[in-house]
Amino acid sequence: MGDRLKIGITCYPSLGGSGVVATELGKLLAEKGHQVHFITNSIPFRLGKFQKNIFYHEVEVNDYYVFRYPPYDLSLASKMAQVAQMQQLDVLHVHYAVPHAVCAFLAKQMVGDHLKVVTTLHGTDITVLAQDESLSDIIRLGINKSDAVTAVSDDLRKETRSLLSIDKPIDLTYNFVDKRVYYPRDVSGQRPDFATPNERILMHISNFRPVKRVSDVIDVFAKVAKAMPAKLLLVGEGPDLPKVQCKIKELGLQDRVVFLGKQDDVAQVISLADILLLPSEKESFGLVALEAMACGVPTVGSTAGGIPELVTHGETGFLAPVGDTELMGQYCITMLSNPSLYERFKQACLDRARFQFCNDLITHEYEKIYYRVLGKE
Ligand code: GMT
Numbered sequence: 001m002g003d004r005l006k007i008g009i010t011c012y013p014s015l016g017g018s019g020v021v022a023t024e025l026g027k028l029l030a031e032k033g034h035q036v037h038f039i040t041n042s043i044p045f046r047l048g049k050f051q052k053n054i055f056y057h058e059v060e061v062n063d064y065y066v067f068r069y070p071p072y073d074l075s076l077a078s079k080m081a082q083v084a085q086m087q088q089l090d091v092l093h094v095h096y097a098v099p100h101a102v103c104a105f106l107a108k109q110m111v112g113d114h115l116k117v118v119t120t121l122h123g124t125d126i127t128v129l130a131q132d133e134s135l136s137d138i139i140r141l142g143i144n145k146s147d148a149v150t151a152v153s154d155d156l157r158k159e160t161r162s163l164l165s166i167d168k169p170i171d172l173t174y175n176f177v178d179k180r181v182y183y184p185r186d187v188s189g190q191r192p193d194f195a196t197p198n199e200r201i202l203m204h205i206s207n208f209r210p211v212k213r214v215s216d217v218i219d220v221f222a223k224v225a226k227a228m229p230a231k232l233l234l235v236g237e238g239p240d241l242p243k244v245q246c247k248i249k250e251l252g253l254q255d256r257v258v259f260l261g262k263q264d265d266v267a268q269v270i271s272l273a274d275i276l277l278l279p280s281e282k283e284s285f286g287l288v289a290l291e292a293m294a295c296g297v298p299t300v301g302s303t304a305g306g307i308p309e310l311v312t313h314g315e316t317g318f319l320a321p322v323g324d325t326e327l328m329g330q331y332c333i334t335m336l337s338n339p340s341l342y343e344r345f346k347q348a349c350l351d352r353a354r355f356q357f358c359n360d361l362i363t364h365e366y367e368k369i370y371y372r373v374l375g376k377e
Contacts, residue, residue: 003371007034007037017288024178025366027054030053034053039059040057059072085111091117093119100119118366120151120173123152126163127284131163143160143168144166152285153310175290176363179353183295202230204234208237208239208240208241213302214240215247219325220332221257221329222329225256228333232256233272281304293350296350300319317345318331
């Protein structure tokens, strides 16, 4: 164990927790001396500045006129095989089963069995797509043909086994945050732009898809705003945004809610908040709650999916059943009206993020998996 490896990483490179985790992992592996080759259709948005040991190979789709639909999956599989051969990759680590695990399997068929495939399941690839019968067999194939499969929570592991009848062992490898980036930032210069000293700030960050239940965020906030001076900062954009805007207007909360749109420097933005709201219908992990936790911000949210594995109810936040906005609102009020309780939660957040979900720990877990599939334990 300890050899420098050549690792190919494929993920969805645009916004989304799986893309963030895959990119951050690649950067950390490169820092540890491994050679990392991103094989994606555009530069991963968090890749940032030039860094030694990191390479990017763009997947270009052949839009030949006979194709009704350009075959992205075949282009990706071919590119994976080409890069694996040219760069002599040891491992292809793909994030998201569809289509990445299947493309990696095809690449392995072209390159040979010495190329090992590790698939990380992130959530919607299983919780939504695997329920579609037209896709479940191919998702199962991708998983079964991977040399190792990891899931970002135990809940997702269980769901994968039951939905797809998978017997193969699945490693539990939680998501992580880089502690050099996620820590309580000094926001004393920015906070006055959003709230007066006596106002509390609640925040929600997501892609505003229905699964995030942003409408519940507004209901929770409305309850809190009745009890104390408060502001709600909404970060991100997505399909439910217009609906949410209407609801805010209907409830007469326009002066209390600020839309920040998409933001890159999440650690700085999250540090403005007193509480993060995450009332999702489904959430295999909830990376944003970890980002908040690492900045010392407790979460109030739902008990959906893997959230309870991340947020310890009564210690680093409070969780209620999906849709119970009354209880979530009450939890926020309890926390915000009791400064010593709030301080305890804040400290527990910092400790839990640092010790349980630290970048060093989780990067090492992935390295162990790579060495295991390569027989280099
Ligand atoms: O939640 C999303 O809408 C994005 C999605 C993704 O593919 O990036 O997030 C999934 O993966 C994240 C990283 O592992 C998890 O933190 C999210 O909980 C998971 N989303 C769902 O399960 C709905």
